[in-house]
Amino acid sequence: MFTINNYVIAESLEQAYELNQNRRNVILGGNLWLKMSRKAINKAIDLSTLGLNNIEETDDEFKIGCMCTLRDLEIHEKLNSYFDGVISKSVNNIVGVQLRNGATIGGTIFSRFGFSDVLTALLTLDTYVELYKGGIIPLSDFVDMPLDNDILVNIIIKKDNRKVSYLSHRMSSSDLPVLTCAVSNINNEWNVVIGARPMKAKLTKLKSSSNLTEDEINNFVKNINDSVKYGSNFRGSKEYRQILAEVFIKRNIQTIVNV
Ligand SMILES: Cc1cc2nc3c(=O)[nH]c(=O)nc-3n(C[C@H](O)[C@H](O)[C@H](O)COP(=O)(O)OP(=O)(O)OC[C@H]3O[C@@H](n4cnc5c(N)ncnc54)[C@H](O)[C@@H]3O)c2cc1C
Incomplete structure (x- = not known):
């Protein structure tokens, strides 16, 4: 269980920043992740009156x-x-x-x-x-x-007019994802992001026309998947994630190409 000694409603970002330089103090967001930790917090710094919710x-x-x-x-x-x-x-x-x-x-x-x-x-x-x-x-x-x-x-x-598609897979609803994948295309630039690898999301950028053929999509998917590292945890093995990623990248590209 985490504990908080003092609760401070910040009057300015400067005050919040100064307080946050002490390692025992923390900024509060929604406090949903923080409260699951075992931190002994000296001052919890609340930003909620600074007009940052728009x-x-x-x-x-x-x-x-x-x-x-x-x-x-x-x-x-x-x-x-x-x-x-x-x-x-x-x-x-x-x-x-x-x-x-x-x-x-x-x-x-x-x-x-x-x-x-x-x-x-x-x-x-x-x-x-x-x-x-x-x-x-x-x-x-x-x-x-x-x-x-x-x-x-x-x-x-x-704001730009890129086309985007997103997919994720969970073993059960409301669990953390086993894999996440987002693809966007603008002009001749493709951005492919794979997350929950289970490492941090990784962005790969590729130059290619917007109208990919089936063979080009397959090559494209292989090139990206070869350059991304995957790992294993109790939610899924490295090999399983690699297979999911291949399918998700392809489906996302097909969604964009067929729009
Ligand atoms: C049970 C549970 C299941 C979840 N499942 C998923 C999921 O499936 N997919 C998913 O993507 N996410 C998931 N999340 C994560 C969730 O979406 C939030 O990302 C997470 O709760 C952090 O947001 P928060 O506002 O609660 O941050 P907090 O818990 O308040 O803060 C988290 C950290 O960020 C710091 N912090 C907060 N705001 C700022 C700021 N403005 N500047 C600097 N530092 C700051 C805090 O000091 C703390 O270190 C889950 C969270 C929980 C609790």
Whole structure:
């Protein structure tokens, strides 16, 4: 069981950042993952009064505050009118509405979980994270950075007309996924992301025309799958994941090509 000595409602991001530099203090997201740990927390820092629970849309991008819940993302009509609704599709298998009403996008992406459905989907889009001290950086760079004491303030997704498809497999509903796979295509660029390998989601970029033939798709799938590493855990073996990935990459590409 985790314990919290003091609870602080942050009055500014600067105050939250300063407090978070002490290793015994933590930022609270929805507190769903944290509360399963055995941490002895000195100060729990709550960001919920800083206005970071909005999804803003401009001509070029969506800006999603770190305190938005997964449910906010799942049901946001404008956000899901882009990218073939991939955000909603990647979220709606995560446990149930009750959990998704609490889990935040900040806690989800900052943690860079190896099993993350959402990380898989966002990596296939043109996505950036805005860190309080670290500034705005591509999610594809952030995913490989070590965990530190910065604060994830916003997620930024650039609006473009890419086509996207997402698939995941669970041994039973509401369990963590055995494998996640997202593919997007824009002009001659293909982005293939495999997650829950069971390591962190990995993005592979390939240049190829949008109208792939059956033979080209098979070659494409083989090239990607050969370059991605898989592992085993109690949810599935490395070999099983490799077979699933081959099928999911192919189905995702076929969905995009046939749209
Ligand atoms: C039972 C259960 C099942 C789940 N199943 C799935 C699943 O199938 N697929 C899936 O993708 N996910 C799954 N998740 C993960 C879930 O979707 C969230 O990603 C997770 O709960 C973290 O979000 P949170 O808001 O609860 O973060 P918290 O638990 O509050 O925080 C997690 C970590 O992030 C830090 N943090 C939080 N917000 C910020 C911020 N803005 N800046 C910097 N650091 C921050 C915290 O200090 C903490 O270290 C599951 C979670 C649970 C509890």
